[in-house]
Amino acid sequence: MVNNSVGSSPNFKLRTEYKPNPNQGKVYLQPDPTLKITDKIISTTIPKANGGYETQQHKTGEIAKGLLTNSEAGYNSYFVTDNPSVKNSKETYFVTRGSDGMSVENLNDWVNNNANFTLFNAYIPQAKLAEKAMEVVCEETVTNF
Numbered sequence: 001m002v003n004n005s006v007g008s009s010p011n012f013k014l015r016t017e018y019k020p021n022p023n024q025g026k027v028y029l030q031p032d033p034t035l036k037i038t039d040k041i042i043s044t045t046i047p048k049a050n051g052g053y054e055t056q057q058h059k060t061g062e063i064a065k066g067l068l069t070n071s072e073a074g075y076n077s078y079f080v081t082d083n084p085s086v087k088n089s090k091e092t093y094f095v096t097r098g099s100d101g102m103s104v105e106n107l108n109d110w111v112n113n114n115a116n117f118t119l120f121n122a123y124i125p126q127a128k129l130a131e132k133a134m135e136v137v138c139e140e141t142v143t144n145f
Helices: 107-120 125-143
Strands: 028-030 036-047 053-065 075-081 092-097
Touching: 075 125, 092 125
Parallel strands: none
Antiparallel strands: 028 075, 036 053, 075 092
C-alpha cells in the first residue's frame, strides 16, 4: 500500500485472476464478541400531584455497540471467512454496510455520515469506527496463522 494520506486513495494490489472460494462459495459470518445490547433510556421530569417533581425513566429502544456495530452511529460491519473458524481460513472478508434509503430510523446516519461525505467531502464518523474494526480484525487474522 502506498500514498495513504488523508484525502488520497490507498493503492491496493488487487487479484487479477479469478480464484473460486475454496469452500464452494460458502462463507461464515464471524461473531463479534464485543457486541453489547443495552436499553436506550430517556428520563422525563413530571410534576407530582402533591407538589414537587419526580423523574421517570422509559425504555425507548435498544442500542447495539461493539467493534463491528454501533447502532447510534449507523455503523454495521461484518467479518466473513471461508471456514467456520478464523484459524483455518484461507480467505477473509471485511464488509461494511452502508445506509439503506433515508428514513427516520437512520436519520442520524444520513445527517452525520452521508451528508458530510457527499456535500463536504469530510472524513465521516463511521470511517473511524471501520478503521478501528479493520485494525483489530487484521491483527486477529494474522495472529491465527
